[in-house]
Every structure is written in structure tokens, then in C-alpha cells.
Amino acid sequence: MSTSTLDVPGALAAPPPPTTPPRRRTTGGSRLSFLRRWISPVALVGLWQLASVSGVLEERKLAAPSQIFATAVELIADGTLGPATLVSLQRVGFGFAIGAGVGLVLAVIAGLNRVGNDSVDPIMQMLRTLPHFGLIPLFIIWMGVGEAPKVALIAMGVAFPLYLNTLAGIGGIDTKMLDAARSMNLTWGQRLRHVVIPGALPQTLTGLRQSLGIAWLSLIVAETISASSGLGYTINLAREFQRTDIVVVGLAVYSILGLVTDAIVRNLERRALAWRS
Template sequence: MSVVELRGELGSAVRAGPRPHPRPRPRAAASRRHRKGWHRWVSPLVLVLLWQAASASGLLPARLLAAPSQIASTTLDLVSTGTLPTAIAVSLERVLLGFAAGALTGIGLALVAGLSRAGENAVDPIMQMLRALPFFGLIPLFILWFGIGEAPKVLLVALAVSFPLYLNTFAGIRGVDGKLAEVARTLRLGRAALVRHIVLPGALPQTLVGLRQSLGVAWLALIVAEQVNADAGLGFMINDAREFLRTDVIVVGLLVYSALGLLTDALVRLLERRALVWRREFLPG
């Protein structure tokens, strides 16, 4: 091979550059992620095994914390007798009512405060003061105002839910790009059309973040609310078990609270994926 031919081939190779590394196929990448998913279960399983071993050896007395095997047996007993399903149904009803009232209030006030300076001056200072109040400090007042029935329990949940939704929706509204408003004025959109087509869609991602936060806070508030002379629900079941030192029943109730919180969070994440499908274009592969 002549020097001229060799130089020609080297020049072609330099101009061509290295061949791009082929990107993994989406199905193959998803399969690898699925295979690695079981790794997340290793540490919880190890913790449960250590917990069971400590209980069986006597290092962890049952009066302090029941063994996992005992908790599983108690769960089956509570389900078979209908105690646990009834308690879940009562607590779910309280959460749903409180969440609906709190969501409407929080989002409504965020719209009032976010869409006008006068609304912000009227609403925001009150909301900032109220969100600093502790739930336990409000229980005596709520009992005096609303009695010991369902009303104070639902209202405590509603109050807890309203603040994350208010703060996130307000931030989402104020975070909408101002250039979009200029485009709306150029297109001669009215204020109602501006809010509907630009402000609300722009604030939706932040509102969904507040929705996830508020659902988590709703279950925490329910635990507090069900301390108010409850005669049914998960909180009543836990309080009754505390009187008889039934740590297995207490742990079952806490695990159900956690499972319900994870379930509601998964539902919101599903809603987020459906409502914000356009954001997948900006996510890395």
C-alpha cells in the first residue's frame, strides 16, 4: 500500500470519527431494571429475619414488640373476624371526606391568592399563621366547637390537607412563565381563557406535588384525629390495643396506615404520569 493510499484511509477514518455506541433498546433496558428491582427487597427481608430471630431468642420481649410471625397471625385473625376491614372502612371514609374538603379549600384559596395581589394580601398571611399551629393544640378547641363526633376528626384532616395544596398551587401559579402571558395578550385571550389555558396547566405539576404531600399529611392527621373519643377506625383499634399491651395489634394498625399511604401515593403518581405525559420528552432515557 502506498503512502498516499495510507494517508487517504487515515484521513477518512479521522473524518468519520468513532462509531457511536448503540443505545440500549427500551425493552432491554426495562428488562434489566425489572431484574434489579428485587434488590430493593433484600434489606427489608433481612430486617424482618433479624427481628424474628431477636424475638425467638428472647432479646426482644413480646411486651415491647411482637414477633413478625405473631403479627402475621394477628392480622389473619383481625381479617377473619371483620375487625380490620371495618376499621379500614371507617378510617378511609374520614380521610376521603377530610381530603375532599381540604383540597377544595386549599386549591380555591391558592387561586384567589395567586391570581391577584389583593387576594394574596387577604389570604396568604392568614394561611401562613394557621399552618404553624400544632394539631394537638387544636383538639380541645375543636371538641368545644364541634363536639366529639365525626366533625372534629374530618375537619382536622381537612385542615392538614389544605396547607400543602395551597402552598404548592400558589407557587405553581406564580411560577408560570410570564412570556406565556404575553403570548396570550398577543392572541387577545381574555382573563378566563388565560387562566384556563395557560395558568392552570402551568401550575399543574406543582399542584400534583402538593397533592402527594397532602395525602401523606392526611394519614398523619387522621392518627391524631382518631384520638378524639373515637369508637371505630384504625386509631380506635390501636388505642384499644394499647390498653391491653397488645403490641401485635398496634403494629398491624401502623402497617395498615403505611400501606394505605403508599397506595394513595401510587394512585397520585399514576395520575401524574397520565396528566403530565408531555414531560416525558424532557426526561433522560
């Protein structure tokens, strides 16, 4: 009878079979995946164009993609689209800055102090359940029909997602880290900088992306009410004349701006959280 290697005293165990290292995604594979994601949108636009050319889709209901593209070029050339876009960007910028500042400050107050939490959080939880679009009549009564109610509507939409996510991020910080910071006699500002901000940053960036999306939705609603400039005003004016091509151009610009701002935040997230990879 033959004796296996493992039965012989002092014999070395057989080496384990070589493991195959995980395959890395090649650049060509990533490029192919990127191209595949464009197939369905391009096919949809092609069907849309075909339906418009064949008369299945009436122009007064929805203009053809070719007509929309031509209208966009025309609006850029005659100086209509650029200034309207800048006005909308300005409104989002002001509203986002105010809402983000309020949301972050209140989240820090509520997250780092029990008295602050008991004072701030109940009010924020009540206010966030209100449909902020339903407050438009009150905003108009309080602030008139100028820029203030539009900026306030955007700020209110921005504040709550950022507040909730940042508060959750602060609540998820290990208490041992905070205790260690206190034992090292770090000041409140140093604890905020070295412990609280890094610990809450992932959740805060998630709230930032959500807030930006709501900011653009709030802008669309705000600019369709008592506006005399901006993309919403252009869309409303086109609606009265049944210019669906201009309406779609305005909506497309809203969408592109939203995607660009989201991409900026995602890039910031990758850089700020590179230590997690």
C-alpha cells in the same frame, strides 16, 4: 514527507468515530433492581422473627412477625379490620376533599390577583405556622367529640401544602403566556383552563403527594382522641390490653393505605405530565 489528508486541497475530512448509542435499561436489569430493594426489608423481618423466637425481644414489647400476620388474618376473618379501615378511609376522604378544595381555591385567588394575594396569603402564612395538632382541644370545644373535629384536623393538614405548592406553580408561569391569553380575549375560565392549570400542574401534583402524607398522619392523631371506631380506636383498645400484635397490624394498614394513595398520585403524575418526557 507525507501530507495528511486535511492538508490536501479539496480532500474530504476523515469521518468522526462512530458513537456508541446509550444503553437502554433492560427489563431483566429493572427486575433485578426491584428484587435488590426487597433484600434489606426481608432481612430485617427475618432478624425480627429470630429475635422474637430466641427470646431477645419480648412479646409484650413487640410481637413476632408470624404472630402479627396470624392476628391480621384473624382480624380480617372476624370482621374487625375491614369496617375499621373503611371508617378511616371515609374520614380521610372527607377531610382531603375539603382541605384540597380550600387550598386550591385560595391558591388560585392569591396567585392570579394582587389584591387576592394581599388578602389571602398573609392569613395562610400565619395559619400554616401553627401546629395544627395543637388545635385539637379547640376543635373539640368548638365541634364536640364527633366526626367534625377529626375531619377538620385532616382538612387543615391537607390545605397548606397544596396551597403553597399550587401558589408557587402559578407564580412560575411565564407572564408572556398570560399576556398572550389576554390579547387573545380569552375569558377568565379559559385562561384558567388552558394556561394556569397546565402551568401549575407539576407543582400542584407535588403538593398533592405531600398533602396525602399529612392526611394520613393527621388521621392517626385524630383517631387516638375521643374515637369510637376506626383504625385508631382499634389501636388504642389494643394498647390498653398490651396487644402489640394488633397495634402493629393497625399501623401496617395505615402505612399500606398511604403507599397505595401515593402510588395512585404518582401514576396520575406520569400520565398528566407525559408531555415532559
